Amino acid sequence: MTIGFVMAEGRGATDIILSQLAARLAMQGVRLAGVVQTNTDRPQDHHCDMDVQVLPAGEVFRISQALGAGSRGCRLNPDALERAVIGVEAVLDAQTDLLIINKFGKHEAEGRGFRETIARALELDVPVLMGVNGLNLAAFQEFAGDLPVQIPATVADLERWVSESCKLALAG
Template identity: 55%
Template sequence: MTMQIAYTMAQGRGDTDLVLARLADRLKAAGMRTCGVAQINTDCGETHPCDMDVRILPDGPMIRISQSLGPLAKGCRLDPSALEHAVAMVETRMTGGVDVLIINKFGKHEAEGRGFRSIISEALSASIPVIVGVNPLNLAAFQRFTEGLAVPVAADVDLLAAWLSGLDARNSAPA
């Protein structure tokens, strides 16, 4: 059994999030049982960083994973406790039958062995296909985690859906 995991990376800030959110919506509309998180960024203007929320797939709730550190702050704005709350919610939903796991980002927490890393492993062990957003900063850690077996797919809803459909076709083909 090969590892059923794809990753995608887009150039613009927040573009990977948009692609994965649209993919999750399309798959849900097609009747697939999605699980995971899609990130929704709210623009707060030129002088403030965006607010980061994740939608627990398939249909919510939304969880704010960023924290306001003030206008002069330069540190990471991720709220670790909010992220772990989202992880717990996804873990609970994984038990209800899932066709695909979508994770908005393999980030610093995942690179360090936390965050959604264990859920990704559980899905792969259960032969649930996984699609993950990755940024260049964490690509090497992601490739180590997947032992180089993850498939890169361009940040395009049609191409990601086609990758997933291709898995279905290969898994249903006679041996």
């Protein structure tokens, strides 16, 4: 069972790195499952729109809700997130080379979201790579125990980890 995680500095940086990695891996024929996130700035608001795409080339779900400029609550649309989870579950199988999850977030920390998907991947002996932020690091470590390995936040380092963890010969 293999779990790698990345924590990049800067708003949206982990999303960008994981999206770039997924694109490179897909071009090399790596069989992917999971989600990557794209953030789109909203000029009228200090928040962004958050969309996740089900890998390898599946549906895109808007997982954020526009709650207004003055809102302070969680903007996550739990229904959209759960539909993305269902999409990932539909493609995850024993032939999957790698499961990528954009973030072990609040829902996963509370026992929902992609938590069961991650456990299923590990049961299938599929390596898991995910983003983690500081707010959810303790919950992630409690969930994953001694399994996770933190990987430097560069596409090259992540590609090297994937090559070793998935036992794949990737073009550098």
